[in-house]
Structures are given as C-alpha cells and as structure tokens.
Amino acid sequence: MLRALLVVSGHELRSRLRDGTALLIALVAPVALASLFGLALGGEDPPLRASIGIVDLDGGDFPTSVRREALATEELQDVLTLRDYADEEQAGAAVDDGEIGAAIVFPPGFSDSVGAGEGGEVTVLTSDSTPLAGVIANSMVDQISALVEARTLAVRASLDAGVPADEVRLFVEENGAAGPTLTLDADPMAGGKVDVAVHYASGMAVLFAYLVVATSTRSLLTDRQLGTLSRLRVAPVPQWTPVVGKGIVGFLLAMTSVCVTWASSVLFFGLSWGDPLAVLVLCGAHVLAATAITMLVASNARTDAQADGYNLGIAFVSGILGGSLVPLYNLPEFLQTLALFTPNGWTSTGLASLAAGGDLGSVVGPIGVVCLIAVVAGGLAALRFRKGLLG
Amino acid sequence: MTDALVCQDLTKRFGRHLAVDSISFTIERGEAYGLLGPNGAGKTTTISMLSGLLRPDAGSVHIAGHALTQDPRAAKARIGYVPQEIALYPELTGRENLRYFGRLYGLPRRTLQNRIAEVLDLVGLTDRADDKVGDYSGGMKRRINIGAALLHEPTLLVLDEPTVGVDPQSRNAILEGVDQLVAAGMSLLYTSHYMEEVERVCKRVGIIDKGRLVAEGTKRELVSRLGTSDRVELVLDGDITAAAEKLRAVDRVTEAVPTGTSSVRLLAEGSRHLLPSFIAAVEGVATITGVEITEPDLEAAFLHLTGSTLRD
Numbered sequence: 147m148l149r150a151l152l153v154v155s156g157h158e159l160r161s162r163l164r165d166g167t168a169l170l171i172a173l174v175a176p177v178a179l180a181s182l183f184g185l186a187l188g189g190e191d192p193p194l195r196a197s198i199g200i201v202d203l204d205g206g207d208f209p210t211s212v213r214r215e216a217l218a219t220e221e222l223q224d225v226l227t228l229r230d231y232a233d234e235e236q237a238g239a240a241v242d243d244g245e246i247g248a249a250i251v252f253p254p255g256f257s258d259s260v261g262a263g264e265g266g267e268v269t270v271l272t273s274d275s276t277p278l279a280g281v282i283a284n285s286m287v288d289q290i291s292a293l294v295e296a297r298t299l300a301v302r303a304s305l306d307a308g309v310p311a312d313e314v315r316l317f318v319e320e321n322g323a324a325g326p327t328l329t330l331d332a333d334p335m336a337g338g339k340v341d342v343a344v345h346y347a348s349g350m351a352v353l354f355a356y357l358v359v360a361t362s363t364r365s366l367l368t369d370r371q372l373g374t375l376s377r378l379r380v381a382p383v384p385q386w387t388p389v390v391g392k393g394i395v396g397f398l399l400a401m402t403s404v405c406v407t408w409a410s411s412v413l414f415f416g417l418s419w420g421d422p423l424a425v426l427v428l429c430g431a432h433v434l435a436a437t438a439i440t441m442l443v444a445s446n447a448r449t450d451a452q453a454d455g456y457n458l459g460i461a462f463v464s465g466i467l468g469g470s471l472v473p474l475y476n477l478p479e480f481l482q483t484l485a486l487f488t489p490n491g492w493t494s495t496g497l498a499s500l501a502a503g504g505d506l507g508s509v510v511g512p513i514g515v516v517c518l519i520a521v522v523a524g525g526l527a528a529l530r531f532r533k534g535l536l537g
Numbered sequence: 538m539t540d541a542l543v544c545q546d547l548t549k550r551f552g553r554h555l556a557v558d559s560i561s562f563t564i565e566r567g568e569a570y571g572l573l574g575p576n577g578a579g580k581t582t583t584i585s586m587l588s589g590l591l592r593p594d595a596g597s598v599h600i601a602g603h604a605l606t607q608d609p610r611a612a613k614a615r616i617g618y619v620p621q622e623i624a625l626y627p628e629l630t631g632r633e634n635l636r637y638f639g640r641l642y643g644l645p646r647r648t649l650q651n652r653i654a655e656v657l658d659l660v661g662l663t664d665r666a667d668d669k670v671g672d673y674s675g676g677m678k679r680r681i682n683i684g685a686a687l688l689h690e691p692t693l694l695v696l697d698e699p700t701v702g703v704d705p706q707s708r709n710a711i712l713e714g715v716d717q718l719v720a721a722g723m724s725l726l727y728t729s730h731y732m733e734e735v736e737r738v739c740k741r742v743g744i745i746d747k748g749r750l751v752a753e754g755t756k757r758e759l760v761s762r763l764g765t766s767d768r769v770e771l772v773l774d775g776d777i778t779a780a781a782e783k784l785r786a787v788d789r790v791t792e793a794v795p796t797g798t799s800s801v802r803l804l805a806e807g808s809r810h811l812l813p814s815f816i817a818a819v820e821g822v823a824t825i826t827g828v829e830i831t832e833p834d835l836e837a838a839f840l841h842l843t844g845s846t847l848r849d
C-alpha cells in the first residue's frame with residue numbers, strides 16, 4: 147500500500163519538477179513578490195515624511211511644550227512636520243484631503259484642567275491611508291496621556307496633603323514652563339514598517355500556497371482526461387492511491403514554497419516572522435486547508451482547465467478577503483467579517499500575532515479554525531470523489 | 538483450474554437507462570472470447586465493471602477464482618485492461634510509461650526491466666522506446682497502449698475495441714500480436730463491432746445488443762441457428778423502406794432491413810430460387826438492379842438474432 151503511494155507520489159513529483167510553470171509559481175513568483183515588498187518597505191531611512199496637525203484650543207503651556215519636545219526628538223527632526231489648524235473641523239478636512247496624516251486636538255482649558263489635577267483628554271484624528279503618521283501621532287498621544295496621568299496624581303496628592311491650591315498651581319506653572327518631558331519611542335515608525343514587510347511576504351506565501359498545491363490536485367483531472375487514471379484504478383492498489391499520492395506531493399511542494407519565501411525574507415531582509423515552530427505549524431495547517439479546498443475543486447470540476455479557473459478565482463478572492471494582499475485593517479468592516487470564512491484570514495491574523503511576538507499558544511485559535519476548514523473541505527471532496535472520479 | 542473469468546448477472550443503470558442488463562458469461566483458461574455488438578450495446582460498460590472501474594448495480598465477477606468485490610487486489614492483479622481510448626502520458630517516453638504502469642503492479646525492478654524489454658519487442662517498438670509517446674503515430678500508440686496492460690503477465694487480457702480508428706497496416710499488426718498472445722495461452726476478452734476481427738481472433742462469441750447478451754456460442758453454433766439461410770444483399774432503385782416492407786412478407790424470408798440509401802439486406806432460405814419472388818414483391822415501389830448472395834456468417838447471425846445490422 148505504501149509502495150503504491152510512493153510510486154504515484156514519485157511520478158507526480160517528477161511531473162511537477164519537469165513543469166517549468168509549476169516551479170515558477172512555487173518558488174520564483176512568491177519570493178520575487180515578497181522581495182519587492184521587502185525592498186519597498188525595508189531599508190535604513192524612513193521613506194516617508196509625516197505631517198501632523200495640531201489644534202490648540204487650549205492656548206496653555208501644555209500644547210506648547212508637546213510641540214517643542216516632539217520637534218526636539220532626534221529621530222523625528224527630519225521626518226515630522228507640525229501644522230496648526232484653528233479647529234477640529236479644519237484639521238479633519240486636512241486629514242481627509244491627505245494634507246496631513248493625523249492631527250491632535252487639545253480641548254479648551256486642557257492645561258488648566260491638568261494643572262488642577264482634574265486630568266484631560268486629547269482627541270486624535272488619523273487616516274488609514276497614512277498609517278505611519280498615525281503611528282507617530284498615537285505614540286505622541288500615549289506619552290501625553292502618561293504625563294497627564296502622572297501630573298494629575300501629583301496634584302491630587304499635593305492637595306490631599308493639605309498644600310494650598312494656589313501654591314500647587316504656581317508650582318505646576320513654573321514646572322510647566324520647563325515643559326513636560328516628552329519621550330517618544332526610539333523609532334516609532336520602525337515597528338510599523340517591519341510589520342508591513344512581514345505582512346506582505348507572508349501574504350504572498352499564503353496566497354501562492356493555493357496555486358502550488360492546485361497544480362498537483364488538478365492533475366487528477368488531467369489523468370482522467372488522458373485516461374491514465376483508469377489504469378491507476380484497475381491496478382491492484384487501494385482505491386484512494388491517486389488522490390492521496392497527489393495530495394501529499396501538492397502539500398509538500400506548497401510547504402516548500404512557503405518555507406522558501408519565509409527563508410528569503412529572513413535571509414535577504416532580516417525580517418522575523420516570529421516563533422519558527424509556531425509559524426511552521428500555522429503554515430502547515432494553512433497548506434492542509436489549501437490542499438483540501440483544491441481537492442474539493444478537483445472533485446467537482448469537469449476538466450483540468452476548469453479547475454485552474456476555479457482555483458485562481460478562489461486563491462485571489464480569499465487572498466484579497468483574507469488580507470494576503472491588502473492588510474485587513476484597511477478593508478471595510480463587512481469585508482473583514484468575510485475574512486473569517488477564508489483560511490487566509492485566520493492564517494494572516496495568526497502570522498501577524500506571531501510577528502508581534504506571540505508564541506504557539508497565542509495562535510491555537512487560528513490553527514484550530516484553519517484545520518476545521520481543512521476537515522470540512524476534505525470531507526466534502528471525499529464524498530464527491532466516491533461518487534465521481536473514483537465511483 | 539478455475540475459469541479465467543466468471544461474471545454473473547452483471548447489471549448497470551445510468552439514471553433510468555439500463556446500459557447492461559443481467560449479463561452472465563464465462564471465459565475458460567486460454568480461451569479467446571469475443572463480445573460482439575454495435576456502438577452503445579454496452580460492451581465498454583460491461584468491461585468497466587469486470588475490471589473494477591465501475592461498480593455494478595448487481596451481479597458478481599470472479600477473475601481466476603478471486604471475487605472482485607471481496608478480494609479486489611488479487612482479482613485486479615490478474616487482469617490486463619486495455620482502455621478503448623489511448624491512455625498514456627504523451628510527454629513521457631514509451632519506456633517511461635511502461636515503467637510507471639508496471640510499478641503499479643509491484644513488479645521488482647529487475648523483473649520489470651526484463652518485462653519492459655519483452656513487451657516492447659512484442660509490440661514492435663523496441664527502437665522507438667525512448668521517444669516520447671506524444672510523437673508516436675496512431676498505430677504505435679495503440680500498440681503501446683496494449684503493451685502497458687501486459688507487463689504483469691495477466692491471466693486475462695481485456696481489449697476494448699483495440700483497432701478503432703487505426704490504419705489497416707497497424708490493425709493487422711495488432712491482430713497478429715493478439716493471435717500470438719492467444720497462441721501462447723493467454724485468456725482473452727475481445728470486444729468489437731467488427732465482425733471479421735471477432736471471427737478471426739475469437740473461438741467463442743457473445744452477441745450483445747441493447748445491454749443484453751442475446752446469444753453465445755462458437756461461430757459455427759451461432760451460424761447454424763440460421764438453418765440454411767443465406768444473406769442476400771439487394772441493390773434497389775426506388776423507395777427502399779417500402780421495398781424492405783414488401784420483401785419481409787415474402788415466404789421464407791426471415792429478415793429484411795434497409796442499409797444505406799439504395800440496398801436492402803435480407804435473410805432467406807433457398808434464396809437462389811426466391812429471386813423471381815423478390816422481383817415481384819418490390820414491383821411498383823422499386824426495381825432490383827443488383828443481387829449479392831453470401832453463405833451464412835456471423836453478420837447474418839447477428840441480423841437474425843437482433844433484427845438489425847451491426848453497422849450502417
């Protein structure tokens with residue numbers, strides 16, 4: 147039984163390796179595309195400038211010192227431009243027009259409120275089309291929040307300790323002149339860039355996995371058209387030999403394709419996809435699901451050419467819906483919901499959390515769902531095969 | 538020794554269409570059996586069921602004593618199946634094709650190598666063995682298509698219309714090869730809608746029509762069922778459908794069917810003496826312009842048994 151499987155798998159493997167197009171799909175295309183994204187998004191210098199709007203409705207010293215500190219931060223000096231807007235509406239319009247990437251709004255009485263120990267909140271306006279400016283603006287706001295919180299606590303403590311309110315106020319104003327010390331992450335944009343480069347590389351790997359495994363599963367139909375499937379079926383081998391033999395080769399080739407893409411983004415661009423074992427298991431589950439789905443296609447299609455059409459459609463639709471091409475957070479809400487029905491959506495989500503430092507335990511959910519998709523699609527394919535191709 | 542093939546009550550429906558209707562027959566060891574019937578009679582469906590390609594709705598198949606459903610591996614190992622259509626990888630060479638299909642039967646490497654050489658020799662393709670099958674001529678493809686079923690030295694070779702669409706020269710080569718195999722003692726199931734081939738290759742013949750095995754026996758047995766009937770071919774000028782109608786009514790004529798646009802084939806006893814009756818019968822609807830009388834043969838037997846001709 148194992149012997150028959152080896153014979154069929156060996157033949158399938160040889161056929162695929164002889165096939166230049168298949169090798170192109172498996173190795174060249176995903177690595178080339180992943181490298182393209184690596185080049186575009188990698189490198190030393192931040193390629194973009196970020197413009198951030200400030201709406202100072204407060205007029206106190208807090209916004210002034212934030213502005214001064216931000217521009218004094220070494221990493222941001224050459225990158226950041228701050229622009230003033232009269233109100234939130236104007237700033238919002240500027241964000242929408244792409245004039246600025248994000249804006250921070252200080253409400254009236256913000257400095258006074260913080261000085262009185264009553265806290266305060268700023269508003270941030272961001273745009274999905276300029277994620278880098280959003281990253282910087284949010285990083286600034288994080289710092290502002292921390293400062294506000296610390297100062298509020300200090301003032302409260304002083305008041306509770308019985309220091310007269312006027313004295314506290316005076317003290318705060320004196321210190322305020324020196325400004326709150328605002329420290330930003332060393333390079334707030336680096337994190338964003340790496341995430342995006344890993345996202346695209348892994349997205350390509352996940353997308354091409356379909357196309358690679360499909361070249362093997364669709365060859366069941368080629369064999370039927372050639373009549374050679376009949377020869378396999380009259381031979382004294384278990385009924386499932388052709389399906390399993392080709393499925394194994396498709397799975398292994400797709401895993402190879404994913405691993406080569408992964409290795410190239412690690413070796414050439416110094417990117418990290420996170421915990422290697424977890425990446426391997428998650429990608430294994432994804433390729434298993436792709437194998438099952440393309441088998442379901444093979445069990446329903448009439449010709450190999452028809453299967454190619456279906457597989458291409460499924461690969462790209464689930465690639466787009468599942469965030470393999472465009473990051474999911476850039477998609478409208480309802481499309482993000484549809485992503486839950488694609489293995490790509492779960493795999494990309496899992497890979498993102500691994501890239502952010504998660505371990506195997508953190509992606510058990512996505513792995514489980516992807517395996518479930520594999521089992522359902524595989525089961526349906528088996529039922530169809532029993533009635534059709536192997537009936 | 539057990540029979541090479543025993544099939545009992547094989548039945549297959551496609552939807553509401555009864556393609557094979559309770560067919561039973563037996564092939565002894567070393568016997569060449571022909572399944573003769575027109576296109577659509579159910580030959581391929583029958584062969585598909587007994588080689589394990591198609592699940593029968595009812596009935597059983599035993600190959601060399603092994604039940605196909607209970608012990609498929611043993612039964613299948615003893616059949617060599619030659620599909621009706623060429624079933625080979627065009628981008629592989631003849632030798633590579635044979636190696637792959639031989640390995641599916643679990644032949645050890647050395648044995649397989651020897652068998653490939655023997656089979657290539659048998660089908661006359663030794664000097665083209667390392668060319669791609671895609672570059673072979675139609676006749677060469679047919680021959681290697683048969684060769685691929687011989688590697689594991691099956692007890693029973695099943696050939697489904699192996700000469701369809703083949704030039705006369707290749708056809709002859711194929712028939713000679715088959716004769717050689719039969720002479721060497723291989724059991725054979727040969728389907729065809731060509732009378733002459735079945736007559737030449739097979740000792741015993743089953744006549745299949747509309748999914749039913751309507752008669753079975755040696756050629757002599759089948760022909761003798763006709764009594765002393767001759768097969769008569771009348772060439773006519775006029776309304777041949779009406780003429781066939783009238784001819785059927787003539788005494789001692791058992792069958793009369795139009796063939797083509799200008800002739801009627803009929804079975805009659807003592808046809809030489811009936812010629813005047815034929816002329817009288819068609820008067821008014823057609824005139825007889827030619828007559829050909831043949832001694833009883835399988836074609837006549839087929840006409841007698843099914844009321845139709847084997848080919849148009």
Ligand SMILES: Nc1ncnc2c1ncn2[C@@H]1O[C@H](COP(=O)(O)OP(=O)(O)O)[C@@H](O)[C@H]1O
Binds near residue numbers: 574575576580582
């Ligand atoms: N897969 C199928 N589905 C439906 N009908 C079929 C199928 N295969 C064969 N048939 C029908 O069954 C009958 C017998 O076909 P077949 O066995 O191929 O005849 P033969 O080989 O004698 O020419 C024909 O009427 C054919 O149309």
Ligand SMILES: [Mg+2]
Binds near residue numbers: 580581582621697698
């Ligand atoms: Mg047929």
